[in-house]
Amino acid sequence: MSAWQIWAMLALIGAGTFALRLSFIHWFSGREVPARLRQVLRYVPAAVLPALVLPAIVYGGDAPGFHLDNPRLLAGAVAALIAFTTRNLLGTLVAGMVLLWLLQAWA
Amino acid sequence: MKVEASSRAAFWEGVRMIAPMLPGIFPFGLTAGVAAVDAGLAPAHGIGASILIYAGASQLVVMQLIGDGALPMIMVLTAYVVNLRFAMYSAGLAPHFSHLPRRWQWPLAYMITDQAYTLTVLRAEQHPSRTDAVPFYLGAAGVMWLVWQIATAIGAFVGALVPSSWSLGFAVPLIFMGMLVLAVNDKPTMVAAVVGGAVALLGHALPMNLGLFLGAVAGIAAGVLAEWRLGRGKA
Numbered sequence: 001m002s003a004w005q006i007w008a009m010l011a012l013i014g015a016g017t018f019a020l021r022l023s024f025i026h027w028f029s030g031r032e033v034p035a036r037l038r039q040v041l042r043y044v045p046a047a048v049l050p051a052l053v054l055p056a057i058v059y060g061g062d063a064p065g066f067h068l069d070n071p072r073l074l075a076g077a078v079a080a081l082i083a084f085t086t087r088n089l090l091g092t093l094v095a096g097m098v099l100l101w102l103l104q105a106w107a
Numbered sequence: 108m109k110v111e112a113s114s115r116a117a118f119w120e121g122v123r124m125i126a127p128m129l130p131g132i133f134p135f136g137l138t139a140g141v142a143a144v145d146a147g148l149a150p151a152h153g154i155g156a157s158i159l160i161y162a163g164a165s166q167l168v169v170m171q172l173i174g175d176g177a178l179p180m181i182m183v184l185t186a187y188v189v190n191l192r193f194a195m196y197s198a199g200l201a202p203h204f205s206h207l208p209r210r211w212q213w214p215l216a217y218m219i220t221d222q223a224y225t226l227t228v229l230r231a232e233q234h235p236s237r238t239d240a241v242p243f244y245l246g247a248a249g250v251m252w253l254v255w256q257i258a259t260a261i262g263a264f265v266g267a268l269v270p271s272s273w274s275l276g277f278a279v280p281l282i283f284m285g286m287l288v289l290a291v292n293d294k295p296t297m298v299a300a301v302v303g304g305a306v307a308l309l310g311h312a313l314p315m316n317l318g319l320f321l322g323a324v325a326g327i328a329a330g331v332l333a334e335w336r337l338g339r340g341k342a
Contacts, residue, residue: 001179003152013159013183014159017160018216018217020194024200024201025197025215026216039331042330043296043299043327044189044323045192046290047327047330050304051306051307051318051326052168052279054304056280058308060277083285084288092285096284100277101273
């Protein structure tokens with residue numbers, strides 16, 4: 001993509017995101033979120049995040065795939081364990097990065 | 108608008124309440140700046156994304172998709188899906204903001220984040236009689252905005268100096284993993300996560316990052332279905 005295409009895309013995403021933020025404050029002020037929509041919105045983070053995480057870990061690095069030469073698999077698995085036991089964002093980030101660097105240095 | 112002493116106090120209360128979250132937000136912002144450069148963009152694009160979009164998770168998603176060479180249309184749609192929750196926040200804040208003139212509504216709406224929304228709505232629930240939600244929100248959301256912009260700008264410039272062998276891009280899925288833990292808090296959300304991840308993994312080789320989009324849609328559908336099947340809130 002050229003520089004101006006990237007600017008156009010960022011502006012488009014920004015405008016849509018602003019519209020979502022403004023929606024009920026400005027256009028539908030005083031109206032409740034429909035129950036059906038609220039039910040769908042509840043599952044957006046839970047569904048989107050693993051769809052981003054898993055492919056990026058398994059197929060994201062220089063050695064993509066399910067095999068032991070892919071350092072992201074082990075680093076990602078340990079980070080997942082830390083994430084679920086401590087629920088600490090910064091701890092998960094630091095542990096995953098340090099482990100990846102150690103595994104890369106070792107290889 | 109006359110600024111009264113109580114409004115000023117509420118503003119500073121908002122600043123104080125957001126302060127403990129900043130140590131977590133700063134590295135997140137740094138990563139968003141680094142991710143832009145990592146995806147091959149100029150630092151100005153990373154800073155521009157923070158100002159134009161101002162939503163961390165979707166900024167990281169877009170950077171990841173740019174790095175993968177996805178179709179621009181898929182990037183825009185995926186960012187909208189990730190940011191759908193802001194419609195819910197908008198509804199939650201509307202009772203506090205609706206009486207304001209438009210020149211106040213627009214900047215206040217632009218500054219909506221998970222954190223500023225949560226703090227403001229929780230405070231309003233605990234103190235229903237208070238009428239100073241706007242200055243409180245302004246204090247919390249304003250500081251958050253400033254810190255985010257500074258952190259992404261630093262990340263965008265530092266990221267340009269870091270060699271790619273450091274694999275800083277790996278920080279993006281790690282941050283999402285840390286956020287995922289908070290999003291999965293019952294059986295239906297667990298089902299949504301497993302289906303979303305599995306479909307995206309199976310579809311990783313699809314062109315234009317369609318796998319991510321399909322995974323997200325399948326995961327949301329599975330979560331709603333699981334909720335319906337488990338009779339949650341429907342019994």
